[in-house]
Amino acid sequence: MKKTAVLALGGNAIIRAGQNGTIAEQFANTRDSLGGIVELISKGYQLSITHGNGPQVGNLLRQQEAGEKEGLAAMPLGVLNAATEGTMGYMIEQSLQNKLRHQGIDKQVITIVSQVVVDKNDPSMKNPTKYVGSTYYNAEQAEELKATLGWTLKEDSGKGYRRVVPSPMPIEIIPADTINELVHEGQIVIAVGGGGIPVYREDNGDLEGVDAVIDKDFASALLALNIKADLFVILTGVDKVSINFGKPDQQDLDVMTVDEAQKHYDDKQFPAGSMGPKIMAAIDFLKRGGSEVLITSIEKIVDAFEGKTGTRIVH
Numbered sequence: 001m002k003k004t005a006v007l008a009l010g011g012n013a014i015i016r017a018g019q020n021g022t023i024a025e026q027f028a029n030t031r032d033s034l035g036g037i038v039e040l041i042s043k044g045y046q047l048s049i050t051h052g053n054g055p056q057v058g059n060l061l062r063q064q065e066a067g068e069k070e071g072l073a074a075m076p077l078g079v080l081n082a083a084t085e086g087t088m089g090y091m092i093e094q095s096l097q098n099k100l101r102h103q104g105i106d107k108q109v110i111t112i113v114s115q116v117v118v119d120k121n122d123p124s125m126k127n128p129t130k131y132v133g134s135t136y137y138n139a140e141q142a143e144e145l146k147a148t149l150g151w152t153l154k155e156d157s158g159k160g161y162r163r164v165v166p167s168p169m170p171i172e173i174i175p176a177d178t179i180n181e182l183v184h185e186g187q188i189v190i191a192v193g194g195g196g197i198p199v200y201r202e203d204n205g206d207l208e209g210v211d212a213v214i215d216k217d218f219a220s221a222l223l224a225l226n227i228k229a230d231l232f233v234i235l236t237g238v239d240k241v242s243i244n245f246g247k248p249d250q251q252d253l254d255v256m257t258v259d260e261a262q263k264h265y266d267d268k269q270f271p272a273g274s275m276g277p278k279i280m281a282a283i284d285f286l287k288r289g290g291s292e293v294l295i296t297s298i299e300k301i302v303d304a305f306e307g308k309t310g311t312r313i314v315h
Helices: 023-033 035-042 054-069 077-102 139-149 176-184 216-226 258-266 276-287 298-305
Strands: 004-009 046-051 109-111 115-118 152-155 161-165 170-174 188-190 197-201 207-209 231-236 241-243 251-253 255-257 293-297 311-314
Touching: 004 216, 023 035, 023 077, 035 046, 035 077, 035 298, 046 077, 046 176, 046 216, 054 077, 077 109, 077 188, 077 197, 139 152, 139 161, 170 176, 170 216, 176 188, 176 216, 216 231, 216 276, 231 276, 231 298, 255 258, 258 276, 258 311, 276 293, 276 311, 293 298
Parallel strands: 004 046, 004 231, 046 188, 109 188, 115 197, 231 293, 255 311
Antiparallel strands: 115 170, 152 161, 197 207, 241 251, 293 311
16 A cells, blocks of 8 residues: 655755855755655655745845835735745756656656635734744834835844744645645645645635745645645754754654653744744644654655654654
8 A cells, every 4th residue: 555645845955054046056956855755756655745935935025125126016925925836846846857757757746836725813913923034124124114015023133123924824725635636646746835825715705815924834734634644754954853952961852752742842842943843733733633743854764764763753
């Protein structure tokens, strides 16, 4: 019986630290990231791939700001999310298609630009906390942006003010049924990139976009539930999850139960800006009926699937 997995690939794997994020760099990084995924496909795994878009959408936001100075109308954040789903999906899709062809594997790779429904009354809508973009503003500039563009800005680490937007929880993926059918037919589907395009339903059922950022790992967990994945895989910058990270008594974890993961989270072992959302997405997936979560690095994905590394979170 074939096993189905959702692989959540971090956006930082495609624009790496210290790079400018040129298309040549992003394509090269994408190609370098996919070797292990091809090996999993060759072993018979049915896959859907998701990806982050933090660095990419941050660059687009800076381009919008530069364009506004030249009199060009800026695109809203929801549309930029859609743009990164398309561009990053294209890079992953083409790179994976080429690698599969070189290995003699006959599989279709399909990118689906996905809308993700959120609750327009989600608490984060009234209290946005998700930093977007990499531009810092002084207090005077922040007040001007609030007045002219309606942005919400908050001080960040004493460096200045940055734009913050809501980060609501995902409720529904459109089109989850189509993604499910394609994956179980054996096709490889790239979906909910960057958490998907945030939309909400009007009272009459119509969909409407909203300027927000959905956490990629929570959207990926929902996708894994929707396609009844046997395994939800979160690919990050470390081979294993650790407690007391970076301290002399650091302890790498091979296995955690849901309760252990929750306890470590409550004990502040997993910061909000790094491992915290991944652990909470894993807990959410398992508590809602998922079977198993694997957290590891993209470089060690094959070893992790074989049980040689990685951290597994189970019931």
